Amino acid sequence: MTALDTIIGHDSTVSTLQRSIKSGGRFSHAMLFNGPPSVGKRTTALAFLQALHCRSRGDDGNRLQSCGECPACQRFQQRTHPDFTYLTVEEGKTRISIDQIRALCHFLTLSSLEGGWKSALIDDAVFLSEGAANALLKTLEEPTPKTVLILVTERPGALLPTIRSRCNQLRFSPLDEASLRAIILQQEKRQERSLPTEQHMKRVDAALFLSGGRIDTALAAVRDENQMELWETFSHAWESFTITDLAKMNQLAEKWGKETLFPRIMRFISLKLFHLLKQNVREQKSGIEVRRLIDLQKASHNLRDQQESYNTNRRLILESLFIRIAMIRNSASNR
Numbered sequence: 399m400t401a402l403d404t405i406i407g408h409d410s411t412v413s414t415l416q417r418s419i420k421s422g423g424r425f426s427h428a429m430l431f432n433g434p435p436s437v438g439k440r441t442t443a444l445a446f447l448q449a450l451h452c453r454s455r456g457d458d459g460n461r462l463q464s465c466g467e468c469p470a471c472q473r474f475q476q477r478t479h480p481d482f483t484y485l486t487v488e489e490g491k492t493r494i495s496i497d498q499i500r501a502l503c504h505f506l507t508l509s510s511l512e513g514g515w516k517s518a519l520i521d522d523a524v525f526l527s528e529g530a531a532n533a534l535l536k537t538l539e540e541p542t543p544k545t546v547l548i549l550v551t552e553r554p555g556a557l558l559p560t561i562r563s564r565c566n567q568l569r570f571s572p573l574d575e576a577s578l579r580a581i582i583l584q585q586e587k588r589q590e591r592s593l594p595t596e597q598h599m600k601r602v603d604a605a606l607f608l609s610g611g612r613i614d615t616a617l618a619a620v621r622d623e624n625q626m627e628l629w630e631t632f633s634h635a636w637e638s639f640t641i642t643d644l645a646k647m648n649q650l651a652e653k654w655g656k657e658t659l660f661p662r663i664m665r666f667i668s669l670k671l672f673h674l675l676k677q678n679v680r681e682q683k684s685g686i687e688v689r690r691l692i693d694l695q696k697a698s699h700n701l702r703d704q705q706e707s708y709n710t711n712r713r714l715i716l717e718s719l720f721i722r723i724a725m726i727r728n729s730a731s732n733r
């Protein structure tokens with residue numbers, strides 16, 4: 399479990415939450431944590447609620463967090479705290495049901511068993527069924543004192559406007575590279591992995607590149623030996639694509655056109671093109687080059703979709719993309 403003080407990348411949100419606890423609970427009875435997937439919304443919500451329930455909170459000026467050791471913290475971490483409930487889509491179901499929400503609303507009206515706050519977290523709130531969302535409205539309109547409900551979602555726009563308007567919204571931004579790197583290293587330290595070597599740090603950099611700003615993708619990538627090896631070979635080859643070496647490109651297209659490798663290679667190509675595009679825009683390169691990169695990015699997505707739908711030849715797709723990449727590079731170096 400992450401303590402509020404060790405949340406990385408959302409400093410101002412964390413400070414706001416800490417101040418609200420310190421001020422004796424001056425926060426909205428209902429909050430909506432929204433933002434892109436896997437950036438720390440649920441982790442922050444849980445850390446905040448744990449701090450609220452903790453019976454021996456550390457207090458250092460404005461910094462405030464759970465102790466992680468008192469009985470309340472331990473029960474919270476094991477999800478057995480009698481004054482906290484966590485709710486999401488049940489296994490085998492596709493929506494959060496009206497019965498789940500009725501039980502939650504009833505839970506929030508009962509007195510606290512530990513004499514403190516009652517709290518609840520609705521994860522993936524976008525999956526509330528229409529009936530469930532309507533059942534929740536009454537609790538949002540007439541909250542029981544000393545209760546707090548947090549809804550977590552990556553798609554706030556898909557919630558009923560009446561739910562959104564009754565919640566205090568806290569927006570989580572995508573994580574920057576430094577925060578993501580710090581989170582990976584924090585997790586590895588927690589798992590007592592050995593000290594990072596230079597080679598490992600290279601791997602962390604690669605994982606960051608592949609992550610799209612998501613914590614889960616970055617962590618999975620850094621631990622996926624096969625993907626990392628493939629990425630290293632691909633990156634090396636990417637730098638050496640030239641139109642004078644068609645044989646090499648054919649060979650790689652043959653090798654990577656295999657069913658098991660193709661989706662990953664297509665993703666790598668897309669990420670590399672996106673990176674190049676950003677770089678060209680930042681360096682204010684010629685409009686022609688930017689246009690060609692955008693066209694190639696579109697073409698690669700179309701080819702990938704066609705492959706999925708019509709099972710077109712994977713080797714030929716890769717070959718044509720590699721040649722176009724080499725041509726763009728060639729014309730850029732001649733300019």
Ligand SMILES: [Zn+2]
Pocket residue numbers: 452453454455464465466467468469470471472
């Ligand atoms: Zn505690």
